[in-house]
Amino acid sequence: MNAMTGTISTGQERKAPGRPRNAQADEAILDAVLTLLSDGQSASAVSIESVAAKAGVGKATIYRRWPNKEALLIDAVRSMKGPIPELAGESVREDLIAMVTANRSSRGREFGKVTACLLPELIKDEELSRMHQAVIEPRREVMRQILRRGIAAGELRADLNIELTVLMLSGPSMMQGLFGTVTGIPDADFPEALVDALLRGAAA
């Protein structure tokens, strides 16, 4: 975990792991990737050259930090998510709200519309898909653990479909990110409203 950028190592070896990283350059490079994608470039069209030009750094600066474009793309996606929070572990409701909140960092709120567009490309490319799974799967697994704990404690229905419930937490969040204020619910209140609606159910 890099405390300065909020990014987590991709698990790929950096070319020069001993060299100190420059948090400001990291930010500029990640923002450049997300800006290119926001401007309508596909992930396959983004190149180290175009990112370097956009960020105002040399290609070598990027290659010192990321071994290849795939690692850079995935780190850009990762930087849109907040770190997995420390969970209080007491109330299932509180923990789910914390997880939904952490689904988006401030960069995620700025570039949130990018994610939905990237997903299809990430899924199609075997290597990217594997790397993307490494970003989202730990978050999904924490969600599953909270839900399982809730079932065991009798707080949640015993017949709850865990995978469907994870989708019901992540899908509406993505839509809120895409359509912004379509719900009339401010982003800050969205996680609590979603979790409460999910727990209570719509039936009278």
Add this chain to the structure above:
Amino acid sequence: MNAMTGTISTGQERKAPGRPRNAQADEAILDAVLTLLSDGQSASAVSIESVAAKAGVGKATIYRRWPNKEALLIDAVRSMKGPIPELAGESVREDLIAMVTANRSSRGREFGKVTACLLPELIKDEELSRMHQAVIEPRREVMRQILRRGIAAGELRADLNIELTVLMLSGPSMMQGLFGTVTGIPDADFPEALVDALLRGAAA
């Protein structure tokens, strides 16, 4: 409504409205648009020329049917959705399941991954965004009407947040379309599973 293609008129004047439309050519043209988008082209990169080449028709054939690229793109998006179903109007649950089911046509299931990627581009372009609203807003409005009817009949909670509930019906569907079998729920069973989970709530 064109019964052969399942598409609804964009409300734009066709260049030659008296000319009989060729359903097979329509299908080939719409499939060409969606194939180009699936192959990673952005909506802005798609051109009438590239669609004509992909579909194996002349540009004139496309222009006889659609006045411009925007109308063609929106019809391609529309063709991924089933027609708004006739609702029985008895059970809120049944009507919601019918609506979630109609969210995807067979073409939508084939090209479902495209939609998420198009959304950010559609939202960014003012003209496309307006046309896209014309496709999705009537569906959202039917959903809202069902929910309001449910509240009035005492089937749904009186304090239900209608807009959030619409998002909780559409967001997970989009994720299921993107990630396919991630939930382990077959596509055919998904609408019922989602609506029941939404109605019942996750709390014990």
